[in-house]
Amino acid sequence: MADDPENCCQTLAIDPAIRADALARLRSIRGHVDGVLRMLERDDVYCVDALKQIKAVQGALAKTSDVVLRGHLKHHVVTAHERGDDDAIVAELMDVLKYR
Amino acid sequence: MADDPENCCQTLAIDPAIRADALARLRSIRGHVDGVLRMLERDDVYCVDALKQIKAVQGALAKTSDVVLRGHLKHHVVTAHERGDDDAIVAELMDVLKYR
Amino acid sequence: MADDPENCCQTLAIDPAIRADALARLRSIRGHVDGVLRMLERDDVYCVDALKQIKAVQGALAKTSDVVLRGHLKHHVVTAHERGDDDAIVAELMDVLKYR
Amino acid sequence: MADDPENCCQTLAIDPAIRADALARLRSIRGHVDGVLRMLERDDVYCVDALKQIKAVQGALAKTSDVVLRGHLKHHVVTAHERGDDDAIVAELMDVLKYR
Numbered sequence: 001m002a003d004d005p006e007n008c009c010q011t012l013a014i015d016p017a018i019r020a021d022a023l024a025r026l027r028s029i030r031g032h033v034d035g036v037l038r039m040l041e042r043d044d045v046y047c048v049d050a051l052k053q054i055k056a057v058q059g060a061l062a063k064t065s066d067v068v069l070r071g072h073l074k075h076h077v078v079t080a081h082e083r084g085d086d087d088a089i090v091a092e093l094m095d096v097l098k099y100r
Numbered sequence: 101m102a103d104d105p106e107n108c109c110q111t112l113a114i115d116p117a118i119r120a121d122a123l124a125r126l127r128s129i130r131g132h133v134d135g136v137l138r139m140l141e142r143d144d145v146y147c148v149d150a151l152k153q154i155k156a157v158q159g160a161l162a163k164t165s166d167v168v169l170r171g172h173l174k175h176h177v178v179t180a181h182e183r184g185d186d187d188a189i190v191a192e193l194m195d196v197l198k199y200r
Numbered sequence: 201m202a203d204d205p206e207n208c209c210q211t212l213a214i215d216p217a218i219r220a221d222a223l224a225r226l227r228s229i230r231g232h233v234d235g236v237l238r239m240l241e242r243d244d245v246y247c248v249d250a251l252k253q254i255k256a257v258q259g260a261l262a263k264t265s266d267v268v269l270r271g272h273l274k275h276h277v278v279t280a281h282e283r284g285d286d287d288a289i290v291a292e293l294m295d296v297l298k299y300r
Numbered sequence: 301m302a303d304d305p306e307n308c309c310q311t312l313a314i315d316p317a318i319r320a321d322a323l324a325r326l327r328s329i330r331g332h333v334d335g336v337l338r339m340l341e342r343d344d345v346y347c348v349d350a351l352k353q354i355k356a357v358q359g360a361l362a363k364t365s366d367v368v369l370r371g372h373l374k375h376h377v378v379t380a381h382e383r384g385d386d387d388a389i390v391a392e393l394m395d396v397l398k399y400r
Contacts (some may be wrong), residue, residue, distance in 0.1 A: 013145065023137065027179065029133060040126060047172035055196060058162070069147075073390045077377055081382060110286065155238045173277065179281045198266045212347070226337050226375065227337065235332055237327065238334075240319055245313065258365075261358050265355070271347060
């Protein structure tokens with residue numbers, strides 16, 4: 001069971017400080033997406049201005065992902081061998097990381 | 101003026117069909133971000149589940165960006181030499197595309 | 201024929217200065233790849249050192265790609281409407297740019 | 301010392317099978333780079349053909365990086381807490397992974 005990459009580790013919860021940080025970032029990202037929506041509701045919006053805003057949102061999402069990833073490595077991955085779920089935790093992590 | 105990459109082309113508006121497509125995609129992305137927020141409001145959320153959702157939002161944003169980019173190329177970039185703002189349009193496009 | 205994205209524009213040759221720049225960058229990249237190969241021939245190489253070198257090569261390739269892309273936009277894409285191959289040039293460019 | 305992200309873990313050598321796999325991939329990549337160089341030595345090369353080849357090399361490098369990363373996670377990261385170098389190993393890994 002521990003080696004099933006589909007649900008090895010669902011009982012490992014995110015660290016509270018990491019969760020609070022990720023929540024704050026995602027709330028800001030939601031506001032940013034709202035801003036891009038308002039921009040695109042104007043029929044005279046310029047393509048490159050929309051592309052710049054989308055790129056900024058992607059950057060903010062990448063930082064949020066980095067925060068969660070760092071917490072996962074620190075709180076769950078480095079202890080996986082002790083728990084015995086190392087094969088599963090590596091498989092599911094590679095699924096998320098590859099070509100990102 | 102036409103060669104100022106900061107605001108060469110603000111009078112070129114996005115194509116209406118492209119704008120409608122991008123709006124629909126961004127509304128769906130806002131819903132997806134709301135879903136990730138609700139997920140992160142639970143204190144037992146698992147890091148990798150959050151990472152997967154963030155990655156899915158990033159993929160949806162990349163597709164939205166591709167839609168807007170294709171429209172920009174088709175409606176504005178291929179005609180830039182005729183308008184005479186080609187240097188500016190290339191400079192601002194490379195700013196958005198590089199290392200994306 | 202001009203609208204066949206598979207080979208619309210093979211008669212458009214790369215700009216000589218762009219080609220020289222790209223060649224110099226790729227020769228440096230080949231040297232860098234050789235360096236990573238020598239590093240990996242040592243059996244005590246550390247994974248993260250290899251990852252850092254691969255990332256540096258990827259950055260150098262991305263810059264080379266940006267150089268060629270900028271030249272393509274400037275010399276071929278902005279004039280596509282005048283030549284009449286705009287649909288094909290946009291289609292083949294999006295194939296290369298999407299999700300890069 | 302173990303917490304110095306600059307050189308925490310240099311004594312951890314890459315797994316031999318991973319190293320052999322990465323070497324074979326990089327030798328193929330070197331051949332591919334040579335092919336792109338020969339392509340760019342022709343003065344009638346078309347920009348988009350060069351961009352496609354560079355993108356293919358980038359994809360091959362990304363797969364090589366994934367191979368090394370998977371080996372690092374499996375052989376070094378999941379055991380970091382037992383060794384006591386977990387802070388350092390997470391810090392150096394995040395340096396390589398962020399925004400890649």
